Amino acid sequence: MEFIQSIQNSKVKQWAKLISKKGREQEHAFLVEGEHLVEEAMKAEELIQCLIIQETMQEKYQGWIDECRAPSYLVSEQVMNKLSETQTPQGICAVVQINKHSLSELTEGRPILLALDGLQDPGNLGTIIRTADAAGIDGVILGKGTVDLYNGKVIRSTMGSIFHLPIFQLDLTVEIPRLKEKGFRIVSTSLEGAVAYDEPQYADAVVIVIGNEANGVSQEILQCSTTKVKIPLYGQAESLNAAVAAGIILYEAARQRRKLQG
Amino acid sequence: MEFIQSIQNSKVKQWAKLISKKGREQEHAFLVEGEHLVEEAMKAEELIQCLIIQETMQEKYQGWIDECRAPSYLVSEQVMNKLSETQTPQGICAVVQINKHSLSELTEGRPILLALDGLQDPGNLGTIIRTADAAGIDGVILGKGTVDLYNGKVIRSTMGSIFHLPIFQLDLTVEIPRLKEKGFRIVSTSLEGAVAYDEPQYADAVVIVIGNEANGVSQEILQCSTTKVKIPLYGQAESLNAAVAAGIILYEAARQRRKLQG
Numbered sequence: 001m002e003f004i005q006s007i008q009n010s011k012v013k014q015w016a017k018l019i020s021k022k023g024r025e026q027e028h029a030f031l032v033e034g035e036h037l038v039e040e041a042m043k044a045e046e047l048i049q050c051l052i053i054q055e056t057m058q059e060k061y062q063g064w065i066d067e068c069r070a071p072s073y074l075v076s077e078q079v080m081n082k083l084s085e086t087q088t089p090q091g092i093c094a095v096v097q098i099n100k101h102s103l104s105e106l107t108e109g110r111p112i113l114l115a116l117d118g119l120q121d122p123g124n125l126g127t128i129i130r131t132a133d134a135a136g137i138d139g140v141i142l143g144k145g146t147v148d149l150y151n152g153k154v155i156r157s158t159m160g161s162i163f164h165l166p167i168f169q170l171d172l173t174v175e176i177p178r179l180k181e182k183g184f185r186i187v188s189t190s191l192e193g194a195v196a197y198d199e200p201q202y203a204d205a206v207v208i209v210i211g212n213e214a215n216g217v218s219q220e221i222l223q224c225s226t227t228k229v230k231i232p233l234y235g236q237a238e239s240l241n242a243a244v245a246a247g248i249i250l251y252e253a254a255r256q257r258r259k260l261q262g
Numbered sequence: 263m264e265f266i267q268s269i270q271n272s273k274v275k276q277w278a279k280l281i282s283k284k285g286r287e288q289e290h291a292f293l294v295e296g297e298h299l300v301e302e303a304m305k306a307e308e309l310i311q312c313l314i315i316q317e318t319m320q321e322k323y324q325g326w327i328d329e330c331r332a333p334s335y336l337v338s339e340q341v342m343n344k345l346s347e348t349q350t351p352q353g354i355c356a357v358v359q360i361n362k363h364s365l366s367e368l369t370e371g372r373p374i375l376l377a378l379d380g381l382q383d384p385g386n387l388g389t390i391i392r393t394a395d396a397a398g399i400d401g402v403i404l405g406k407g408t409v410d411l412y413n414g415k416v417i418r419s420t421m422g423s424i425f426h427l428p429i430f431q432l433d434l435t436v437e438i439p440r441l442k443e444k445g446f447r448i449v450s451t452s453l454e455g456a457v458a459y460d461e462p463q464y465a466d467a468v469v470i471v472i473g474n475e476a477n478g479v480s481q482e483i484l485q486c487s488t489t490k491v492k493i494p495l496y497g498q499a500e501s502l503n504a505a506v507a508a509g510i511i512l513y514e515a516a517r518q519r520r521k522l523q524g
Contacts, residue, residue: 231513
């Protein structure tokens with residue numbers, strides 16, 4: 001197993017490129033860090049390109065090194081700090097290939113999809129992906145203007161759910177009309193002309209669209225929607241956090257489907 | 263109107279004490295910063311002890327200075343930076359008196375209360391208070407071991423909801439049995455021995471208890487609960503974010519109450 005001490009090493013330079021969006025797009029790969037996320041990545045093992053482990057942690061992770069089919073590298077603390085975006089690195093990272101799913105795989109049966117239209121906050125995006133996983137959503141579509149999926153903060157906030165369901169980065173103004181034509185109902189959040197979020201039925205093929213934190217769902221997507229929904233505000237709060245709002249609507253859909261199944 | 267230039271000024275030293283929990287407890291006051299939060303504080307004007315405005319912002323906030331019955335102070339950028347916990351201070355702060363509500367005010371009728379048992383993350387606490395406000399919850403009880411309500415990150419995450427509903431810092435092991443004796447149902451989240459969160463009815467007087475992010479609701483409170491509930495996990499996610507979980511349960515309660523009212 002190779003030991004890499006210097007941050008000038010060419011592999012380290014290549015890995016460090018993955019911290020930027022441009023680098024990830026060039027390499028079709030991203031970095032995950034920390035024990036829990038690497039553990040989740042190892043369940044999708046065919047995607048792992050390599051494990052990177054701080055030398056002081058070799059004993060702890062020897063079982064993982066033995067088990068992983070991809071190569072492992074031991075690195076110095078200095079190298080680990082260069083690759084880590086957290087204040088207290090856990091001493092383990094993995095380089096993971098970006099998985100290209102096809103949306104057409106998901107149009108059979110009565111799928112339930114979530115689309116995000118220009119969501120800005122990395123913590124919100126990660127938490128929403130985690131919530132979509134928990135609620136049993138079949139796939140998530142990230143529209144243009146949504147924060148990059150492979151941003152380190154997004155990945156950490158997903159708590160591993162990034163490996164649990166297919167996630168697409170696509171143009172909603174192209175995909176939403178296509179899904180509608182295929183028979184999907186398009187349920188978008190909106191403050192105006194909307195019914196309460198628990199009024200529509202979510203049992204058939206449906207796309208739930210959540211918008212930008214400040215501006216909501218764009219006009220173009222609203223005009224293409226089958227139903228507009230809102231979450232009633234009973235107190236004096238002016239709005240809900242986007243991840244909380246997504247959780248309330250996704251779980252109403254899951255609740256209805258559970259009731260129908262008895 | 264007094265202008266304060268130096269961070270050595272005795273008023274500035276007194277205000278800066280409010281950044282620490284100990285200082286807030288001594289002074290029975292806390293600091294809020296930023297335009298939106300100060301605006302919300304001004305709606306509860308009797309609680310404002312003073313407005314603090316950066317001299318460069320005097321023109322923008324002259325209307326607020328005229329309107330506020332409490333004294334206003336103009337300060338240098340250096341003073342504002344000392345009082346601010348954010349990277350880009352908005353140039354306006356207020357010192358607000360800590361409001362002491364009594365829980366006994368809230369036991370008439372069929373109130374719906376939220377209790378938090380050892381919640382740790384400031385962002386989660388603020389977001390949960392914002393969500394409780396939105397869902398029309400009558401009051402929030404923060405148990406021992408829950409992060410301090412007047413922590414700057416908590417206040418900012420409430421988006422002003424800290425001024426919209428009564429919030430109590432109490433010992434749940436004392437208050438929950440008392441509320442139960444007064445006829446409240448105690449609905450606690452739990453992974454074991456729990457029914458789905460939408461099975462109980464939330465129409466009568468009820469306390470919903472959400473636990474610590476890692477360990478959940480404490481055994482002592484679980485033993486005193488009328489009903490244990492869980493949110494089903496349909497995918498591979500191991501848990502939900504605490505604020506998302508709170509939102510799903512609080513809105514199920516609000517949904518049931520809305521349905522009953524027709």
